[in-house]
Amino acid sequence: MTNVVEFKRVTKSFKNFSLKDVSFSIKKGYVTGFIGANGAGKSTTIKLLMNLLRKESGEITIFGLDQDKHNQAIKERIGFVYDENCFYETLSIRELRKIIAPMYQNWNDDIFYKYIDQFQLPEKQVIKSFSKGMKMKMAISFAISHDPEFIIMDEPTSGLDPVFRREILELLHDIMLDEQKTIFFSTHITTDLDRIADYITYIHGGRILFSKERDELLSEYGIVKGSTDLLDSDIEKEFVSIRKTNVGFEALTSDVKKSKEIFGHEVLIEKPTLDDIMYYTNKGELTCTH
Amino acid sequence: MKIIISNTSKEPIYEQIIKQIKELVLKGELQEGDSLPSIRQLAKDLQISVITTKRAYEELEKDGFIVSVVGKGSFIASQNKELLKERRLKIIEEKLIEIIEESKIIDLSKDELIEMVLILYGDDVI
DSSP states (O other): OOEEEEEEEEEEEOSSOEEEEEEEEEETTSEEEEEOOTTSSHHHHHHHHTTSSOOSEEEEEETTEETTTTHHHHHHTEEEEOSSOOSOTTSBHHHHHHHHGGGOTTOOHHHHHHHHHHTTOOSSSBGGGSOHHHHHHHHHHHHHTTOOSEEEEESTTTTOOHHHHHHHHHHHHHHTTSTTOEEEEEOSOHHHHHTTOSEEEEEETTEEEEEEEHHHHHHHOEEEEEOGGGOOHHHHTTEEEEEEETTEEEEEESOHHHHHHHHGGGSEEEOOOHHHHHHHHHHHHHHHHO | OOOOOOSSOSSOHHHHHHHHHHHHHHTTSSOTTOEEOOHHHHHHHHTOOHHHHHHHHHHHHHTTSEEEETTTEEEEOOOOHHHHHHHHHHHHHHHHHHHHHHHHHTTOOHHHHHHHHHHHHTOOOO
């Protein structure tokens, strides 16, 4: 399986925050969801990927090409959707098309107008008058009309209502009918990932905690629920973290099989959600460092 | 082809797909040579990830239910009728064992059980 992107030991520091030794890859032909809490480093990673920030050390290759040496050629093959509107608000779609289309060699008006029609976007109205959902649909239309192989989206579904989110996911599924396409998108609406993501990359505190197949992840991890008398300090070490209350405990395990061996039928073991994994991992980190 | 996925079921989604396609084959609703939707089309239709449908197809191929031809897609494989029958016989056997065990619990005799089967089967008792 080929990788579209490889990050190798990439570092970037700011005053109060740094990305430490970030290594991960994005598989060609699949959807990778990029999750992490606010401030965990999602946007910084995406900016590094887009070459909008300078890395301090490490290596980033895209389509097997060095990012710095082949910047222009790489950008031609990428479609980028940003979480905020980065278009001139006083222009209309028609006017923006005149500016954006010539920037790409492979710009295809057929694709562009197909999406403008499909999304029922008014061509002559100024963008300022658009709703958030319309702006996002417009941004996506602009991003994919040069038929890019690799689509990067920073929080494409945030702030959108469920109907819009479904429509966008439907569109992404359409794109993925072509096995040459790859999508990388960051989100904290993890339920969106249930419908589409093949891989999950989780960033926490500037470090990648894991990057693996979603199905595999959800079958390895589990939520264990039971009575607190079952716990002692050794057993507690088996968990990523534990939430104890007066009525029992709830914990995340990264090894469901082992938990089943330890507790048998004395506990209830459930399939975790991505939210559970994020919450307990975050909690575990906090108790380790303080 | 009809496939219904439950998101609340404990059974993983890829297993649900495998089970339902196998059932369609055993029932004869899918027959040798019938083409299946592509991995990516099925993922889109069911609104699930590509890797999930890919895994289901890979397992079905391993079990000999389907064949995949590069560039052409996936098709129902020619089924060994004897083997299929044998598998179904095994399922019946397992269910019968269950029935016999249930019968023993309430002290139902062998003859009584056989009589019950004959009546339910719809033939006259000889």
